[in-house]
């Protein structure tokens with residue numbers, strides 16, 4: 001529970017702490033950067049990093065806003081001109097973040113990207129019920145009807161991705177097409193890495209085609225649920241605190257008017273940023289982190305042998321009165337008025353994206369996406385809690401509203 005010690009654990013380079021091995025079940029759902037270790041992780045992180053630089057993310061702003069235009073259009077059709085409509089916004093926001101990943105990850109191959117996500121969702125829905133039962137290693141290789149169906153879906157996903165990668169590889173090789181989506185940037189970065197090692201192939205030594213497939217699938221899992229959780233909780237909290245909803249809208253209108261948000265304006269959104277930080281503090285999508293000691297380690301004056309699992313309670317630290325004051329459980333975005341470092345009584349008590357070498361790769365991506373999504377929603381609609389909303393934060397993979405996010409929406 002001590003932020004300083006948590007930081008110490010998270011900031012050590014590999015060789016000191018690593019992530020505990022994924023269970024066979026999580027491996028069945030996704031692999032890639034999030035669960036890789038050692039040399040493989042370092043290499044993949046180096047290749048993926050450039051795709052998430054701010055200057056590259058700038059190029060993706062139109063993809064973020066186009067996805068939100070779809071959402072606004074859909075709600076405009078559903079909501080009457082007078083009065084309100086009650087809606088569970090959670091699946092709606094999930095749809096938006098899924099759309100964002102499809103566009104930003106696969107750009108020109110957007111339709112195929114959407115198909116992959118449909119298949120991934122189908123696979124997840126199929127195998128998720130098994131999550132609560134005892135999962136036997138190797139079970140997925142048994143020829144049960146469920147496993148056969150899951151494996152068919154997996155083959156289809158890999159087939160589409162492989163086709164997309166090969167097509168894109170050809171286009172880049174011929175010097176055509178733009179590389180402003182995650183797949184293009186990843187292939188470009190992989191190519192540079194290969195060139196440094198004397199290979200003329202895009203997918204060869206550094207990242208195999210299977211590796212690229214796994215990383216593409218990871219964008220969906222790592223990037224979609226987390227950001228949709230953040231936006232959904234933000235809408236719930238702004239419904240509970242209409243004064244903050246008004247303040248945020250005022251700021252958005254002042255910066256963008258009714259125009260589509262641009263990168264320049266996003267950096268001037270002070271209130272919106274404070275609100276998003278406070279939501280990330282109270283309803284951090286990732287509630288805790290795990291690490292395992294690789295060798296004998298001294299942390300906070302205690303010596304731990306190799307193989308000890310460290311449970312780092314992000315959410316408990318975010319809620320602790322010792323670090324945040326007596327009002328720790330209250331929604332008070334003003335605590336972030338002077339930035340993250342001044343918000344808590346103790347330094348380092350806010351780490352929704354983790355810290356250290358394995359800090360979230362998509363942190364900037366998520367914040368840009370949330371700011372654009374929230375700004376555009378605030379420009380067009382106001383919202384309040386529906387009487388059918390039940391407040392029940394629930395941690396299943398991410399912290400989510402267990403019974404949905406029923407809100408009443410009105411056109412502005």
Ligand code: HEM
Pocket residue numbers: 019033034035045218219222223224226227230284285286289290352353354357358359360361362363365366
């Ligand atoms: C509000 C949104 C998000 C939150 C709160 C969040 C949080 C986190 C956290 C806490 C970790 C560290 C996990 C650990 O060490 O066990 C992580 C890692 C990661 N995140 Fe995010 N994330 C968000 C959005 C995204 C997005 C949008 C993407 C990509 C499109 C992304 C990609 C990744 C990847 C690839 C890693 C693994 C990094 C590594 O191990 O080197 N995340 N995220």
